[in-house]
Amino acid sequence: MSLRHGLLGLLAEGPASGYDLTQHFQTALGTVWPAQHPKIYAELTRLAEDGLIEVESLGPRGRKAYRITGSGLVEIRRWLAEEPVDHTLRQEPLLRAFFFWLMTPEQLDAHLRQEAAFFSAAAEQLRSFAAAKDRGEFGSAPPTQSVRIAIEAGIRLYGALAEWAEWARDAPPVLPERPGAEIID
Amino acid sequence: MSLRHGLLGLLAEGPASGYDLTQHFQTALGTVWPAQHPKIYAELTRLAEDGLIEVESLGPRGRKAYRITGSGLVEIRRWLAEEPVDHTLRQEPLLRAFFFWLMTPEQLDAHLRQEAAFFSAAAEQLRSFAAAKDRGEFGSAPPTQSVRIAIEAGIRLYGALAEWAEWARDAPPVLPERPGAEIID
DNA sequence: AGAGGACATGTGCCTAGGGACATGTGAAGA
DNA sequence: TCTTCACATGTCCCTAGGCACATGTCCTCT
Numbered sequence: 001m002s003l004r005h006g007l008l009g010l011l012a013e014g015p016a017s018g019y020d021l022t023q024h025f026q027t028a029l030g031t032v033w034p035a036q037h038p039k040i041y042a043e044l045t046r047l048a049e050d051g052l053i054e055v056e057s058l059g060p061r062g063r064k065a066y067r068i069t070g071s072g073l074v075e076i077r078r079w080l081a082e083e084p085v086d087h088t089l090r091q092e093p094l095l096r097a098f099f100f101w102l103m104t105p106e107q108l109d110a111h112l113r114q115e116a117a118f119f120s121a122a123a124e125q126l127r128s129f130a131a132a133k134d135r136g137e138f139g140s141a142p143p144t145q146s147v148r149i150a151i152e153a154g155i156r157l158y159g160a161l162a163e164w165a166e167w168a169r170d171a172p173p174v175l176p177e178r179p180g181a182e183i184i185d
Numbered sequence: 186m187s188l189r190h191g192l193l194g195l196l197a198e199g200p201a202s203g204y205d206l207t208q209h210f211q212t213a214l215g216t217v218w219p220a221q222h223p224k225i226y227a228e229l230t231r232l233a234e235d236g237l238i239e240v241e242s243l244g245p246r247g248r249k250a251y252r253i254t255g256s257g258l259v260e261i262r263r264w265l266a267e268e269p270v271d272h273t274l275r276q277e278p279l280l281r282a283f284f285f286w287l288m289t290p291e292q293l294d295a296h297l298r299q300e301a302a303f304f305s306a307a308a309e310q311l312r313s314f315a316a317a318k319d320r321g322e323f324g325s326a327p328p329t330q331s332v333r334i335a336i337e338a339g340i341r342l343y344g345a346l347a348e349w350a351e352w353a354r355d356a357p358p359v360l361p362e363r364p365g366a367e368i369i370d
Numbered sequence: 371a372g373a374g375g376a377c378a379t380g381t382g383c384c385t386a387g388g389g390a391c392a393t394g395t396g397a398a399g400a
Numbered sequence: 401t402c403t404t405c406a407c408a409t410g411t412c413c414c415t416a417g418g419c420a421c422a423t424g425t426c427c428t429c430t
Contacts, residue, residue: 002280003416009284019378032279039417041380061378061425073287080284081292086277087303089342093270094217095187097335099194099261101327107266118272142286149356150282153349157274160345164338171334186386204408224387226410246395246408 003035003043008052008076011068013143015056018044018064028147031154047072093161097168112169119162126155188220188228193237193261196253198328200241203229203249213332216339232257278346282353297354304347311340 010016010024018041025035044066047053052072056065068076093115100108132138133148195201195209203226210220229251232238237257241250253261278300285293317323318333 002277006280006283009287012284012287017378018380022378029280029283032274032276032283034273034275034417036418037378038380038382038419041378045380059378062380063378076284077287080281080288081296085281085300085303087307088219089217089339090219090275091217091342092187093272094335094338094342095191095214096265096270097338098191098214098217098328098331099197099265100334101331102194102197102258102262103265111266115270118270122272143283145356146283146286149285149353150279152352152356153279153282153346154274156345156349157276157279157342160341161338164341167337168334171330171337188386202408203410207408219387221388222408223389223410223412226408230410244408247410248408 002033003039004047005076005079006033006035007040007043007047008068008072008079011053011066012073012076015065015067017059017066020065028151032150100168109169112165116162116165116169119158119165123155123158123162126151126158130155187218188224189232190261190264191218191220192225192228192232193253193257193264196238196251197258197261200250200252202244202251205250213336217335285353294354297350301347301350301354304343304350308340308343308347311336311343315340 006025006029007021010021010029016024018037021044022035022037022040024030025033025040044053048055048066051069052075053066053068056067058064103111130148130151133144133151138144138147191210191214192206195206195214201209203222206229207220207222207225209215210218210225229238233240233251236254237260238251238253241252243249288296315333315336318329318336323329323332
């Protein structure tokens with residue numbers, strides 16, 4: 001139930017509407033924790049029922065902004081400090097790697113080339129974002145500094161994956177035997 | 186629905202029972218794609234209904250081993266070659282990083298120290314596993330070579346996260362202001 | 371005046387996944 | 401003989417998440 005704490009954390013920065021929060025989850029936070037608006041609105045309702053957030057203001061076009069409450073702040077801090085961290089690397093590119101031997105050498109090389117290109121580009125994009133932050137373009141409030149730290153993790157992870165994909169391309173080519181190869185050959 | 190393809194990929198190596206597959210998902214594959222036995226048995230039934238796998242043999246204690254079929258092999262290869270890769274870094278440690286500014290400097294330092302220790306240990310464990318593979322202790326069949334490549338990704342990712350956590354500890358300490366700090370202070 | 375697009379919030383359905391509960395077998399050792 | 405443990409397979413329920421569908425408003429530009 002990390003969406004709950006993601007929303008709570010964002011609201012700790014200041015009041016926001018479901019729409020605002022959806023934007024956050026489609027940009028920076030979205031690469032790490034994707035969430036669509038239906039889930040967000042539903043979770044906000046639940047958080048309000050539980051008294052962790054409350055309606056701050058009503059605006060035009062039905063806009064409803066929420067504000068975090070005292071118990072909400074206590075809860076997000078409790079989560080950060082006490083809840084055990086989930087360390088699983090739940091990444092599809094890694095799952096696929098276990099089955100590379102089922103691809104032809106040509107398919108595998110093309111795949112790894114694409115992956116390397118994607119990961120390099122993603123790392124590069126984050127790097128330029130980080131550079132903008134370091135130039136002070138987004139101020140230096142504590143939340144901004146935390147975003148900078150999170151982005152650094154993204155840079156390093158995507159960078160590591162890009163290098164891995166290149167390494168794998170050069171690794172001793174697999175496949176002396178391929179059971180069932182007749183099916184596609 | 187990656188569990189489906191994970192099972193298919195494992196069965197491409199040779200026949201196995203739900204119990205065998207559960208073991209796989211609790212060790213190597215499990216760090217990347219956790220799955221419990223109820224899900225695995227259910228998915229095997231569905232895969233068999235769809236003709237992608239079939240019962241290979243019945244053994245003692247109700248053991249039921251499955252074998253991949255021709256269409257199963259076609260499907261796993263189609264998935265590997267054609268399905269777009271999901272690149273999201275869905276990692277809780279990263280989500281938490283966005284909210285580091287809500288922790289006290291002491292909490293944050295302790296947290297990052299623990300994270301660095303965990304990631305280093307995880308990387309080290311994978312490194313020694315990889316070394317054993319490189320010594321040929323598990324043979325050199327194609328599936329083993331793919332596992333080696335997947336492990337390399339794990340080593341690099343955990344290594345990158347360990348270095349990141351150390352970097353973050355040394356990063357300019359945050360928190361001149363902490364809204365709501367009175368709640369816990 | 372009308373059209374298009376960004377703003378804004380929801381419902382409903384289906385699948386995936388986690389965890390508790392339930393049951394039974396075969397082998398090894400005390 | 402009895403106990404314990406690894407082997408082995410499943411059901412059930414609840415929550416999380418993805419996606420399609422539905423609705424309405426305000427502003428800007430033509």
